[in-house]
Amino acid sequence: MENKKKTALIAGASGLVGGHCLATLLENDNYSKVISIGRRALTITHSKLEQHIIDFNKLESYQTLFEVNHVFCCLGTTIKKAGSKEKFRLVDQVFPMKMAQLAKLTGVEVYSIVTAMGGNPKSSIFYNQVKGEVERDLETLDIPTVHVLQPSLLLGDRNERRTGEAIAQALFKVINPLFVGKLKAFKGIPGKQVAETMVRLSNDGSKGYQKHPSNLLW
Secondary structure, three states, X not given: OOOOOEEEEEEOOOOHHHHHHHHHHHHOOOEEEEEEEEOOOOOOOOOOEEEEEOOHHHHHHHHHHHOOOEEEEOOOOOHHHHOOHHHHHHHHHHHHXXXXXXXXXXXXXXXXXXXXXXXXXXOOOHHHXXXXXXXXXXXXXXXXXXXXXXXXXXXXXXXXXXXXXXXXXXXXXXXXXXXXXXXXXXOOEEHHHHHHHHHHHHOOOOOEEEEEEHHHOO
């Protein structure tokens, strides 16, 4: 019997990983429809793509959009871009958790999210603390399958300019070959690689809450 095609929802498709994730989903024959939610329209068009411009502060109003098989959360920002720690937490913790709660209510099979290496709710570094908190809280929701991808520095071209990250990317392109063995976990990883792995994991049939460190995303 032929497998029934799946539907997916993605948030953050305008970002580095999200853009590659969306492209991968649209090219994947396992999916018949891909819903993208965001604050602004994407320039891409595709027969399988359904775009919705939403207010993330009112996510509950869009619950029906979460009636899909797989949800991909690629939301992420920086404290500088967000403007404050509180607004950073909204994007990187509050919104991903609300999405996961809505996905659970609608019976989602797989929820996949990109966090970061070093996430720890007890970290003294605010960024790592927030990433760790969302990882911890997702485990309590009892969604059938949760994939948490924890990449190191993401490599690739962004639609937005992040000066510090651009400098780090240039450096990592030079020193990346030196990260071998146990040091591979710190190796910069292309956003496209993370996105493709995210989609592959969501279709591998595994169950439960799973974390995927950067060195295992290759």
